[in-house]
Amino acid sequence: MANTIELRPAEECRYAAVALGEVMLRLDPGDLRIRTARTFAAWEGGGEYNVIRGLSRVFGLPTAVVTALVDDEVGHLVEGFILAGGVDARWIDWAISDGVGRGVRNGLNFTERGFGVRGAKGVSDRGHTAIAQLRPDQVDFDRLFGEAGVRWLHTGGIYAALSEQSAETALAAVKAAKKHGTVVSYDLNYRPSLWKAIGGQPRAQEVNRELARYVDVMIGNEEDFTAALGFEVPGVDHTLDTLPVEGFAAMIDAVAATYPNMGVIATTLRTVRSASVNDWGAVAWSPSSGLVQATHRENLEILDRVGGGDSFASGLIYGLLTGADLTQAVELGAAHGALAMTTPGDTSMVTVDEVLKLARGGNARVDR
Numbered sequence: 001m002a003n004t005i006e007l008r009p010a011e012e013c014r015y016a017a018v019a020l021g022e023v024m025l026r027l028d029p030g031d032l033r034i035r036t037a038r039t040f041a042a043w044e045g046g047g048e049y050n051v052i053r054g055l056s057r058v059f060g061l062p063t064a065v066v067t068a069l070v071d072d073e074v075g076h077l078v079e080g081f082i083l084a085g086g087v088d089a090r091w092i093d094w095a096i097s098d099g100v101g102r103g104v105r106n107g108l109n110f111t112e113r114g115f116g117v118r119g120a121k122g123v124s125d126r127g128h129t130a131i132a133q134l135r136p137d138q139v140d141f142d143r144l145f146g147e148a149g150v151r152w153l154h155t156g157g158i159y160a161a162l163s164e165q166s167a168e169t170a171l172a173a174v175k176a177a178k179k180h181g182t183v184v185s186y187d188l189n190y191r192p193s194l195w196k197a198i199g200g201q202p203r204a205q206e207v208n209r210e211l212a213r214y215v216d217v218m219i220g221n222e223e224d225f226t227a228a229l230g231f232e233v234p235g236v237d238h239t240l241d242t243l244p245v246e247g248f249a250a251m252i253d254a255v256a257a258t259y260p261n262m263g264v265i266a267t268t269l270r271t272v273r274s275a276s277v278n279d280w281g282a283v284a285w286s287p288s289s290g291l292v293q294a295t296h297r298e299n300l301e302i303l304d305r306v307g308g309g310d311s312f313a314s315g316l317i318y319g320l321l322t323g324a325d326l327t328q329a330v331e332l333g334a335a336h337g338a339l340a341m342t343t344p345g346d347t348s349m350v351t352v353d354e355v356l357k358l359a360r361g362g363n364a365r366v367d368r
Contacts, residue, residue: 021048045346054314
């Protein structure tokens with residue numbers, strides 16, 4: 001591989017990739033607002049889970065999710081979605097239901113897509129969830145990474161922010177992964193609403209800086225790197241229509257100097273013109289490749305932007321897992337993210353052929 005990531009041989013690993021994170025039940029009002037809807041479509045979704053679900057359903061790789069659900073009807077509904085996505089559910093920790101959700105519950109996420117000048121809106125109901133209470137000793141990480149074998153672990157800042165407990169479990173997971181030679185990717189995914197009750201931004205930076213020491217592939221946007229790690233992007237002016245690639249290059253240099261363990265650093269580039277039209281692209285860096293940039297798509301039309309960054313991550317990871325150089329991998333990530341935002345729901349509904357076609361410069365001409 002042209003990059004500085006050493007992968008375990010596929011033949012000694014049951015899983016190409018495993019995610020650690022929360023899987024919530026997404027309730028989607030379609031074209032309506034949450035406050036006016038009377039029916040909702042049910043999906044599954046979660047920042048870390050969306051990535052390996054894409055690696056499974058879109059790219060055909062064997063994956064699993066480490067998560068926790070309540071052993072009740074809602075929990076098993078989410079399990080059914082996970083299984084339908086081709087993701088191995090055997091590593092789910094099942095919490096005993098108390099019948100009312102007083103002590104432990106499953107997470108819900110109401111999400112409306114937005115349109116034009118009305119932005120997308122998410123309303124999460126995820127307090128006291130089973131996954132937020134998962135302890136390191138409830139998962140046999142040595143059996144997962146050692147006996148079963150995993151080439152790639154993906155987790156991120158959403159899971160780490162669920163509770164003080166989840167931050168400890170994330171740290172235990174990445175340490176175990178590194179012990180067994182598993183590549184670790186981490187999406188910073190900074191959410192102020194998740195951190196405000198457990199120490200705010202100072203605590204977010206403390207947790208993420210500790211986890212970053214074990215990360216091989218770091219992913220985020222410019223706000224994430226600033227808020228979660230404390231690295232500024234020089235030259236950013238959010239009143240302008242473009243984001244300076246030179247600023248990202250300087251920021252990435254600073255991150256790489258602080259964390260020499262990182263073999264790849266990647267960030268999406270998004271300018272929001274409206275809820276329905278964004279400029280979309282990405283850059284990535286490795287010591288051997290330097291900074292590379294994906295095709296920048298201006299005025300990209302969007303149906304549902306939720307999960308676009310997660311699909312970027314899964315395309316990038318797919319490229320790196322299958323031996324693509326960093327330029328090819330970041331093109332795959334940007335193409336998959338762009339396509340995923342043309343369909344509803346958190347998870348991707350596209351095919352690998354569609355991703356490859358767009359990454360190679362294809363267009364939206366009818367395919368008959």
